[in-house]
Amino acid sequence: MAAKTPAIVILGAGSLATARRIQQRYPDALIHGLAGRVEGDRQYLEFGATLRELYQQDTPIIALCAAGIVIRTLAPLLLEKGAEPPVLAVAEDGSAVVPLLGGLGGVNDMARDIAATLRVAPAITTSGELRFGTCLLNPPSGYSLGDLEQGKRFVSDLLAGEPVRIEGAAPWLDQAQLPQDPQARRTIHVGHAEREASTHELLIYPRSVAVVVSAELADLPGAVRAALQQANVALRSLACLVAADTLMASTVLREAALEFGVALRFVAATGDAATLARSSVPGATVVSTTDNLAIAVAAQPLDVAQIGRPRGRLAVIGLGPGAAELMVPAVKAELARATDVLGYETYVRMAGPFRADQVLHCTDNREEMQRARHAFELAAQGRSVIVVSSGDPGVFAMAAAVLEALHESSDPAWHQVELEILPGVSASLATAAQAGAPLGHDFCVMSLSDNLKPWSIIEKRLDLAAEADLALAFYNPISRARPWQLGRALEIVGQHRTPQTPVVLGRDIGRPGQTLRVTTLGQLTAEQVDMRTMVLIGSSTTCVFPRASGGNWVYTPRWYGAKPA
Ligand code: SAH
Numbered sequence: 001m002a003a004k005t006p007a008i009v010i011l012g013a014g015s016l017a018t019a020r021r022i023q024q025r026y027p028d029a030l031i032h033g034l035a036g037r038v039e040g041d042r043q044y045l046e047f048g049a050t051l052r053e054l055y056q057q058d059t060p061i062i063a064l065c066a067a068g069i070v071i072r073t074l075a076p077l078l079l080e081k082g083a084e085p086p087v088l089a090v091a092e093d094g095s096a097v098v099p100l101l102g103g104l105g106g107v108n109d110m111a112r113d114i115a116a117t118l119r120v121a122p123a124i125t126t127s128g129e130l131r132f133g134t135c136l137l138n139p140p141s142g143y144s145l146g147d148l149e150q151g152k153r154f155v156s157d158l159l160a161g162e163p164v165r166i167e168g169a170a171p172w173l174d175q176a177q178l179p180q181d182p183q184a185r186r187t188i189h190v191g192h193a194e195r196e197a198s199t200h201e202l203l204i205y206p207r208s209v210a211v212v213v214s215a216e217l218a219d220l221p222g223a224v225r226a227a228l229q230q231a232n233v234a235l236r237s238l239a240c241l242v243a244a245d246t247l248m249a250s251t252v253l254r255e256a257a258l259e260f261g262v263a264l265r266f267v268a269a270t271g272d273a274a275t276l277a278r279s280s281v282p283g284a285t286v287v288s289t290t291d292n293l294a295i296a297v298a299a300q301p302l303d304v305a306q307i308g309r310p311r312g313r314l315a316v317i318g319l320g321p322g323a324a325e326l327m328v329p330a331v332k333a334e335l336a337r338a339t340d341v342l343g344y345e346t347y348v349r350m351a352g353p354f355r356a357d358q359v360l361h362c363t364d365n366r367e368e369m370q371r372a373r374h375a376f377e378l379a380a381q382g383r384s385v386i387v388v389s390s391g392d393p394g395v396f397a398m399a400a401a402v403l404e405a406l407h408e409s410s411d412p413a414w415h416q417v418e419l420e421i422l423p424g425v426s427a428s429l430a431t432a433a434q435a436g437a438p439l440g441h442d443f444c445v446m447s448l449s450d451n452l453k454p455w456s457i458i459e460k461r462l463d464l465a466a467e468a469d470l471a472l473a474f475y476n477p478i479s480r481a482r483p484w485q486l487g488r489a490l491e492i493v494g495q496h497r498t499p500q501t502p503v504v505l506g507r508d509i510g511r512p513g514q515t516l517r518v519t520t521l522g523q524l525t526a527e528q529v530d531m532r533t534m535v536l537i538g539s540s541t542t543c544v545f546p547r548a549s550g551g552n553w554v555y556t557p558r559w560y561g562a563k564p565a
Pocket residue numbers: 321322389390391392393394395396397425426427428431474475476477506507508509510511531532533534535
């Protein structure tokens with residue numbers, strides 16, 4: 001498991017230089033700066049909320065401020081079980097590095113690394129670490145600890161003076177200062193075999209086992225458990241599931257990998273499970289249980305990234321109107337895991353900043369089908385691809401283009417890509433929310449662009465929607481290439497609505513320089529609208545009334561006809 005990229009959080013310009021030095025040690029880490037005080041890689045508005053959100057997302061935190069501030073901010077979360085990422089406080093001038101939380105997440109290792117970068121001594125306070133130079137309860141990646149509670153007792157025994165001996169290969173302990181004695185009763189046992197820990201044993205499992213599947217199995221988790229048990233291999237040593245690439249779209253496999261918390265890798269289907277196991281994990285001992293399931297046990301922890309390849313993933317995401325707060329958390333998580341990002345340059349920039357290892361493929365706004373096909377080509381190679389839309393990807397945006405490309409394709413590799421559409425706040429909804437609730441009752445969403453549909457159908461729909469007394473939301477209301485269409489659209493609407501009908505114009509909503517304007521159909525002219533504007537036209541029941549803070553509220557009541565008692 002790769003360590004997660006930390007977030008460096010600063011409150012003012014005084015810490016920026018130290019933050020940049022720490023960033024040299026973690027080149028992918030972003031500096032989060034308090035908006036209005038300091039320019040980082042990312043701006044945040046509220047320190048407490050930001051820190052708590054990072055913590056809850058299990059992101060390691062390097063906060064350049066007083067330790068006390070960090071403790072008070074995170075205190076409400078500490079009693080909850082769940083993620084405990086490393087959290088460190090670093091003095092603004094880089095003179096002190098204090099690991100605060102996440103002892104089992106490697107906080108002391110981070111403290112040592114940061115301190116080395118800043119050329120100071122880390123403030124390590126964990127007794128076991130100080131004494132032994134390593135945290136026994138936090139073995140390196142590739143190994144997992146058997147039982148934490150038992151481990152804590154074991155470490156206190158050693159601290160109390162008990163000697164210890166090591167059984168099995170524990171190369172990371174070579175440098176540790178453990179009170180070793182070949183006669184010791186306490187043992188650190190490293191091995192993949194299933195065993196009951198005796199009271200004097202600390203069990204550490206190397207993740208050195210792959211279970212290889214060559215055909216779909218009904219109860220896969222059950223079969224895996226049974227096979228491991230039969231082979232006397234501990235589930236804790238499972239590093240990954242490996243499957244024939246013909247099974248790439250299998251839900252059973254995906255769910256089994258999730259249940260075991262291991263990676264899922266695919267190899268070319270060239271025979272039974274034992275054959276696949278031998279070719280995908282060279283040098284491993286292969287225990288074949290059935291034709292369709294085999295266990296490969298290696299001498300070392302497995303480097304899963306070297307085995308076959310992952311199933312490709314394609315996510316079509318909506319950024320929302322622009323402001324980071326309006327982006328759904330699932331989209332944020334997807335942006336973090338992506339290897340490739342495709343989209344119109346403006347939106348790709350809006351979705352960033354990205355890490356150096358993420359590849360950006362910026363294209364012109366109009367090349368939608370080409371972009372969709374490119375996305376599948378990349379994902380079919382096993383990459384994790386994002387196609388970016390503003391607002392919601394399903395509203396006059398990339399989701400439909402991506403599905404159209406897939407529908408047209410007969411390439412099985414494209415159909416095996418894990419495809420997901422993640423929603424966003426669409427411009428009509430973001431604009432409506434700022435104005436009040438102009439879309440509070442039935443409404444109709446239309447694009448006024450006649451690029452991909454005949455103008456005659458737009459006129460017909462406008463006419464019928466206006467006649468049906470639906471509130472109207474116009475996307476793509478006007479552009480240089482389509483100068484007269486909006487005027488004609490308003491004429492049609494005007495045949496069914498009074499000039500007093502409320503109209504909301506939202507321009508660059510959720511972006512810098514946003515404007516919101518409430519006017520009426522009678523006063524609306526095409527000059528007030530451009531391609532970055534959302535036009536909302538009320539129905540016959542839409543009302544306007546002044547707000548105490550200035551301007552107006554606009555809403556369309558939930559009822560129609562006579563107001564219910
Ligand atoms: N998928 C997008 C819409 C793309 S069509 C969404 O769901 O929001 C592009 C049109 O959306 C623009 O011409 C404009 O009418 C509207 N639009 C997009 N973002 C906007 C914003 N931030 N403010 C106002 N209108 C916006």
